[in-house]
Amino acid sequence: MEPVTLLTIGVVFVGFAFWLMYPGSGIIAKMGRRKQNREKENLENALKFIYKCEYEKKNCSLNGLAGNLKISADMVTGTLETLSEMKLIEYHGDHFSLTQEGRSYALRIIRIHRIWEKYLSERTSVHEKDWHYKAEEQEHIMSISEADALAEKLGNPIYDPHGDPIPQKDGSLPPAKSHSLNTLKAGDFGRVTHIEDEPQVIYEQILAQDIRPGMQLRVLSSENNKVTVEAEGDEKVFSNAFAANINVKHLHKSEVSEEHFKTLATLKPGDKAVIAGISKKVFGLNRRRLLDLGFVPGTEISCLMKSPSGEPTAYIVKGATIALRDDQVKTIFIR
Incomplete structure (x- = not known):
């Protein structure tokens, strides 16, 4: 074989080995991190599920946990053994429960999850049906200190956008109101x-x-x-x-609040009213835009004119003329 060919093969082999085994960023290292991440997610999801069972005063079974984690019963057994070794759960015969440390860990994960959902609902245009999935990913990545900083920026909310209580920094849980x-x-x-x-x-x-x-x-x-x-x-x-x-x-x-059944759509050109509020189905950036335009409770509004095609409709709010589509008009309450 020609020396040049041998040299080329050698360079390719060394490059492949470097790509495969380079410390920290090689393929083997990345595969190891992915495996560790999957194991961490399984442990944290198991803690969340056990906490939910205890919170709802339901029996937490091995099969129920396996179904929630979508893994086999044998793998769940290994997960529970690891949690027991970490002193996050304790066994009581055939049953198991969270230790105080395990409960604190579970509440930290839930806090991150619900704060991230609150952030998505108020500061982004992510569709509401995707909030839960995205928070499921983020809860295993974000640190509790990062979640605390984000909560402060959001005004330290007590409930997430679904109405679930957000665990507080001290581990306390606001009362469910339902x-x-x-x-x-x-x-x-x-x-x-x-x-x-x-x-x-x-x-x-x-x-x-x-x-x-x-x-x-x-x-x-x-x-x-x-x-x-x-x-x-x-x-x-x-x-x-x-x-x-x-x-x-x-x-x-x-x-x-009776005015919550009367919307801006009932006004005809020349009519006046006072804004009572904005529908709860308007959230995030869309809600903020309406508030920035002046659609604030207590503000007087008058209907100026309708488009020949039926929409948009022009309104006068705080001296400014603003055109709204029919779907927007139906989300603003008046009295």
Whole structure:
């Protein structure tokens, strides 16, 4: 074989070996880190699941944990053994529970997750059905100090955009503020405090009905395994299974905001009103834009004119003329 050929083969071999085994950034090192990351995610997801079982006062079984983590029962056994060695769980016969250290670890993960969801809802245009998935990724990457700094920028929120309480820096958990929508009777008013984001298919269908935390509801009927409500002037029908995933705070008559059923769409050219608020289904950058334009509660607004085609409609707010589409007009409440 020619010397040049041998030299070329040698250079290629050395380059391949360098690419494969270079400390820190070689393929073998990267594969090792990926394996470690997967193991870390499994451990942290197991802690979250066990915490959820304890929080909801449900029995946490090995099979339930395996189903949640989407791994085999044998792998779950190994995960539990590792958590036990790390003193994050303890066994009680066939059952297991979090130690104080394990509970603190789980709360840190949940804090990161819910703060990141709050950030996505308020500071980005990420669609709400993707908040949970993105937070699931971020909770294993972000440090607790980074989450604390982000929470401070967000004003140290107490609840995430779904209405779930955010664990505080000291490990305390704000009280859940919920009753199932199923508990309300015909004629009752309630305010949505929480929408369960799992299972995802039910969560997405509730979002498709334009139900959001903070919304006021009036129960029209509750019978035949379904609940019919009025929300922001629209009628919505939920099966009991779906209604169970919507939590509400029962409102007394003195707490009911009647103006929340009247929107800017009811104004005709020449009419005036006062802005009462913006629908809870408008969030993040879109909500901020409306507020920046002057659509603030207590502000007087008048309808100037409608486009010949029907939309947009021009309004005068704080001396400025602003055109809004029909879908925007229906999200602004007036009195």
